[in-house]
Amino acid sequence: MESSYTIVIADDHPLFRNALFQSVNMAIGDANLLEADSLDALFSLVKAHEDTDLVLLDLKMPGANGMSGLIQLRADYPNLPVVVISANEEPSVVSQVKAHGAFGFIPKSSDIKSLIGALNQVLEGEPYFPDISSSYSQEHYELSQKIATLTPQQYKVLTMLSDGLLNKQIAYELNVSEATIKAHMTAIFRKLGVKNRTQAVILLQQTETEH
Template sequence: MRILVADDHKLIREIVASHLEKGGDFEVSQSENVNQVIQQIEDTGSFDVILLDVAMPGMHGLQGLQTVVAANAPGSTVLFSGTARRETVNDAINLGARGFIPKTLPARSLTNAIQFIASGEIFLPAAFHQDQIEGPTDGPPIQNLNPLERSILRSLCTGNTNKEIAREQDLTEVTVKMHLRAICNKLGAKNRTHAAMLAREAGIA
């Protein structure tokens, strides 16, 4: 899997690149500004996932993101930042970003997040989901689940393991774990058993 770490802080780039190269089947490149990102895409083709620092030179707000998203298609581009306002993340997703990875994400979770994004999903950290469900909603938490999350939850209620759910949904186990975490956060569930109980109470199991 080809990954591009785009950040103007050399230390951050090198730490992230080193971890990814050691912890997964990744070929990692680095860039320090938007112009370099575009040039590397033109030289070597699109990357599977680009981690794009939201405050990197050449970004000009989200204008740079939009440029990189278009240039890197059909690969995925995700915001990579120490902090990002929810409004900024939502705007970025509307422009084609595949979510937001905070620089504070634990190393192992970073690898899982990248695999999740590469599978075609949108990644948001657990805290982001929690912020969303704590605010006003249009209905019960169950209604906040998307169709795939509902399907995974129904499968969970039948007692299937992550491996069995992955096979049933044609997903990887890592992707299933990410979805289950999002489901628990959206439902306010403490764990998968609690999520299954809430699903049965809501009548979707």
């Protein structure tokens, strides 16, 4: 395989970044590998390197809240393949990642052989996801699909609601008016099919499994 790929490894753990670095080199040879340890650093790299072929993204990084990093990447760079590499391998997380348009999901527990196989598959243009159908309900799948209809800003508002912030605090954090937040809320409730913030937060929490 040609070694002309530009790949961004976005993970805030240096040891894991190093392990990924070695695995990518073993999979595809002398790639141009860039590293980011936060969401801001990731977006700066992608902006500076328009020829980026792939982003390997950890969900839990400074600046990221839940799926927010993935959602923002998909919104800003819809043609850039993003593969999530996460320690949280719950079916609900894999399903959400898929619903939000990721090109793949690689569990951090994967051995080197599996990791190299997954990377090769992705770089050949084939999505890679572990099989979750046997232990995953249709209800959870539909929940993930609903959450995936939210815009990046709506998702941010929902995660802030989940953290217990008031409209006024969310407006301050996002540097917008309270009226804008209320408009976002209306749209969020409509998309999720709920009537109030409590129901919206419960829906979000049902799709997330914290470790």
